[in-house]
Amino acid sequence: MGEKWVLMKTAQTPTNIAVIKYWGKRDETLILPVNDSISVTLDPAHLCTTTTVAVSPAFQQDRMWLNGKEISLSGGRYQNCLREIRTRAREVEDKERGIKIEKKDWEKLHLHIASYNNFPTAAGLASSAAGFACLVFALAKLMNVSEDESQLSAIARQGSGSACRSLFGGFVKWIMGKEDDGSDSLAVQLVDEKHWEDLFIIIAVVSSRQKETSSTSGMRESVETSSLLQHRAKEVVPKRTIKMEEAIQNRDFASFAKLACADSNQFHAVCLDTLPPIFYMNDTSHRIISYVEKWNRSEGTPQVAYTFDAGPNAVLIARDRKAAAQLIQRLLFYFPPKSDTDLDR
Numbered sequence: 001m002g003e004k005w006v007l008m009k010t011a012q013t014p015t016n017i018a019v020i021k022y023w024g025k026r027d028e029t030l031i032l033p034v035n036d037s038i039s040v041t042l043d044p045a046h047l048c049t050t051t052t053v054a055v056s057p058a059f060q061q062d063r064m065w066l067n068g069k070e071i072s073l074s075g076g077r078y079q080n081c082l083r084e085i086r087t088r089a090r091e092v093e094d095k096e097r098g099i100k101i102e103k104k105d106w107e108k109l110h111l112h113i114a115s116y117n118n119f120p121t122a123a124g125l126a127s128s129a130a131g132f133a134c135l136v137f138a139l140a141k142l143m144n145v146s147e148d149e150s151q152l153s154a155i156a157r158q159g160s161g162s163a164c165r166s167l168f169g170g171f172v173k174w175i176m177g178k179e180d181d182g183s184d185s186l187a188v189q190l191v192d193e194k195h196w197e198d199l200f201i202i203i204a205v206v207s208s209r210q211k212e213t214s215s216t217s218g219m220r221e222s223v224e225t226s227s228l229l230q231h232r233a234k235e236v237v238p239k240r241t242i243k244m245e246e247a248i249q250n251r252d253f254a255s256f257a258k259l260a261c262a263d264s265n266q267f268h269a270v271c272l273d274t275l276p277p278i279f280y281m282n283d284t285s286h287r288i289i290s291y292v293e294k295w296n297r298s299e300g301t302p303q304v305a306y307t308f309d310a311g312p313n314a315v316l317i318a319r320d321r322k323a324a325a326q327l328i329q330r331l332l333f334y335f336p337p338k339s340d341t342d343l344d345r
């Protein structure tokens with residue numbers, strides 16, 4: 001084996017938005033959730049991570065760069081993902097270039113990883129979901145791993161829970177699983193991206209500030225102190241997940257919107273029920289909810305669903321293009337942009 005070669009693979013992975021939220025772990029290290037969750041994967045043209053992974057005998061250690069800046073790989077989550085994927089690595093041969101990597105070589109070879117988000121990290125939308133999903137997928141390609149997307153999702157899950165849902169397009173369910181080793185806690189695709197093409201997703205950036213309480217520590221505190229979280233996980237989500245799956249299968253927007261809004265609101269209620277309480281939404285988020293609720297009521301049937309993650313930004317899902325256009329008009333009316341704003345963007 002010559003010492004000069006570098007072998008590379010690149011992958012691109014979109015982020016996903018939960019419509020039935022994951023909030024709470026039953027195992028912190030393996031990242032096993034207390035309930036199932038369902039998400040919609042965004043169009044990779046808009047919000048995605050692109051990751052290039054490279055291997056070379058010349059590399060002295062594993063290293064990673066995020067948006068051009070080197071970051072540490074020493075954290076447990078990175079280490080778990082790298083270890084899991086390395087144990088599944090297989091022989092790789094590039095005959096043209098005379099490169100052959102045996103299965104056992106992967107333990108000694110080091111990796112360089114470069115990852116970019118196509119959205120500004122400062123927009124407060126930076127998500128570990130696309131990042132870990134993309135890292136695991138790119139490494140699986142480089143190392144000729146034979147596992148399918150669901151099996152890879154169980155590895156991405158160990159980087160960040162929500163990442164497991166980004167291995168598929170369309171609507172995706174993260175099955176919480178029962179096993180202690182996490183082997184059955186993985187993502188499956190419910191329907192692909194062509195199933196419900198009418199939907200339009202608009203993200204209203206309310207604040208670009210970094211959130212004060214990370215999802216990881218927030219959900220830990222909720223598990224420790226919120227009795228509403230226990231009730232939600234045991235009684236509410238199992239039934240709601242079944243109804244949500246039906247709504248998606250039938251493209252039943254009225255039911256979909258009702259369930260998604262209720263689930264977002266309950267997640268934030270759990271945050272309020274946490275000690276000390278966690279406030280992710282702000283006054284602007286609350287105003288957006290009120291405007292959408294009023295509009296939906298006046299139309300007699302929902303036009304738009306809202307959902308909020310661990311921050312104040314609104315994810316608005318419009319039933320079709322017309323509703324999306326009206327939504328933008330309404331947002332501009334209620335939140336007039338400053339006079340120097342470029343409205344083409």
Ligand code: DP6
Binds near residue numbers: 017309
């Ligand atoms: C509110 O996946 O970021 O977005 O597993 O600790 O990395 P860790 O948490 P993360 O939590 C996401 C929480 C959420 C809801 C969701 O995406 O389901």
